[in-house]
Amino acid sequence: DTAVSQTPKYLVTQMGNDKSIKCEQNLGHDTMYWYKQDSKKFLKIMFSYNNKELIINETVPNRFSPKSPDKAHLNLHINSLELGDSAVYFCASSQGGVVGINGELFFGEGSRLTVL
Amino acid sequence: LAKTTQPISMDSYEGQEVNITCSHNNIATNDYITWYQQFPSQGPRFIIQGYKTKVTNEVASLFIPADRKSSTLSLPRVSLSDTAVYYCLVGTDPSGYALNFGKGTSLLVTP
Numbered sequence: 001d002t003a004v005s006q007t008p009k010y011l012v013t014q015m016g017n018d019k020s021i022k023c024e025q026n027l028g029h030d031t032m033y034w035y036k037q038d039s040k041k042f043l044k045i046m047f048s049y050n051n052k053e054l055i056i057n058e059t060v061p062n063r064f065s066p067k068s069p070d071k072a073h074l075n076l077h078i079n080s081l082e083l084g085d086s087a088v089y090f091c092a093s094s095q096g097g098v099v100g101i102n103g104e105l106f107f108g109e110g111s112r113l114t115v116l
Numbered sequence: 117l118a119k120t121t122q123p124i125s126m127d128s129y130e131g132q133e134v135n136i137t138c139s140h141n142n143i144a145t146n147d148y149i150t151w152y153q154q155f156p157s158q159g160p161r162f163i164i165q166g167y168k169t170k171v172t173n174e175v176a177s178l179f180i181p182a183d184r185k186s187s188t189l190s191l192p193r194v195s196l197s198d199t200a201v202y203y204c205l206v207g208t209d210p211s212g213y214a215l216n217f218g219k220g221t222s223l224l225v226t227p
Contacts, residue, residue, distance in 0.1 A: 004159075031213065033213075035217075040219070041201065041219060041220070042217070042218070042219060043154075043160065043203075043216070043217035044216055044217075045214045045215065045216055048211075048213040048214060050213065055211055055213045056209070056211060056213050056214050058214075090159045090160075092159065096212075097208065097211065097212035097213040098208050098212065098213060098214070098215050103148070103150075103208075103212075104162045104165070105152075105160070105162065105215065106162075107158075107159025107160050107161070108159055109157070109158055109159055110157070110158070110159055
């Protein structure tokens, strides 16, 4: 069983479209994240949710809207896609935050978004 | 978040020991040092974490000197499958919920 699963794995779309990426974790964790990895391979946090509550919202355009219907799911909706949104988006989860000895992040396999 | 500096890339032959050093001069007292591994087309995977001295698990060892301003990830007898990017992370943002990964060290293992 995949611990953190994302769908779709690949997504190719036109500029201006709206798309969603879904994420589910079956680890019983209470915190979930979205990360973006650009072409230069930097992996930057976008959002963090703890018990369905938004904890971190980095300087991400308003076109990106995360939604957490329950602790096991964190979906990412992107409006009016732009060329610069092309990247690999990773979902992750942890139990509590990432401070301290138990703060291990579990990542999904990523969703590669290509905007044409 | 403590700033970290690690080599951009390293090469090794199979069977050798690989040591990747990370500098983190402004590490805070309560910061842990964590290393992740990322294979192509996969998400990062936790390898090892430590606070001071030496930590060893089935995958790697982590050496942390007394001043904690650097750390060294040691991979014993690497194989081709150890080719990956290795990230050194120190501390989090004040919320405790954010880890930003740097560029990491791209390790290439060849026969």
